[in-house]
Amino acid sequence: MEPSTTARRAVITAEALDDVLIALTAAGYQPVGPVVRDSAIVLDALGSAADLPHGRGTETSPGHYRLRDRSDGAVFGHSTGPQSWKQYLHPARRKLWSADRDPASGDFAPEPVAEVPVRYAFVGVRPCDLAAIRILNRALRRDENAEGPFIVAVECGDPGATCFCASTGSGPGCTDSGEGYDLALTELTGSAGHRFLVTVGTARGASILDAVPHAAAPQSAVMTARRIVAEARGRMGRTLPDTDLRVLLARSAEAERWDDVASRCLACGNCTMVCPTCFCTSVEDTTDLTGDHAERWESWDSCFDIDYSYIHGGAVRTSAKSRYRQWLTHKFGTWHDQFGSSGCVGCGRCIAWCPVGIDVTEELAALDETIEPETAR
16 A cells, blocks of 8 residues: 555545446445444445535534535535445344255254355445444454455545544545545545545556546645545544543442443443444354254344343343443454554444433543543553
């Protein structure tokens, strides 16, 4: 992958987004991206660029998410919605195998499910979700050399009030790192017209750009894109406390703040469902009424489910306090021990989609206030 200082850059018009989708489809990809449905921006198959949320933005706060209209017609002028790319990389429910009883022997003969791989093209991947894809693949031990989905990333120019990706180092830009994307877009609106600065990340990204009408990127467009990202970084709605969170959480196991958050937490698991890196699952075996056909299914689960920690004799974490503490400590602390990084990318979904508006940045800041500075830093 080319370093950002020598990366190939071009400019395309807003209308050329259709050409991008046509080129991706012709190359054998199924484009998927943000669309407006059910009063939210969700992810779905894209038939054309008209399906994208032109002129729609988002308004977020703890426990609050609303669409709003934009006057500039921006295509990607919104923050993350309730869904993430996890639903395509780690489906919410999938069949592992099925088995039928042999009439002669009475034995079951399991047969694995023959999965037909889909060559997805993810269009509109935010930098925070770009980082989440890397983290999720690492957690699931995916082969780093295997061909993954084609990724069209979009740098963030208008972070939401619940976003804090600048604190986690996962945004709002992505072209500086030059990692994880095939093409990266920076949306430019204003007096010069509605355009996109395109940064090429891979050879397959270059081949798609070659099939799209484009022009060489003037330095003014590059500088404007950098300014947009820099200004977005300064408008983050949230921030994490400036401390070593691993140490903080290790020393906060008995903090009274856990009782406070437990009194508000519904243990509903919304935060884990919308989180782009949470990967916990459960396995269920089912049979038909005859007992001659059986199936095994894997489904998303949550550490907020009291049965998730069940072992012989009962559940390990029986209180909402212990389950919330487990989730937060794993996400920001012990994830480092397992996978070499934090499990949080600062997308803010868990804040916006918590029914009671629990804010992880607020909870971590409150814990930080209970620990002596010299012990947590």
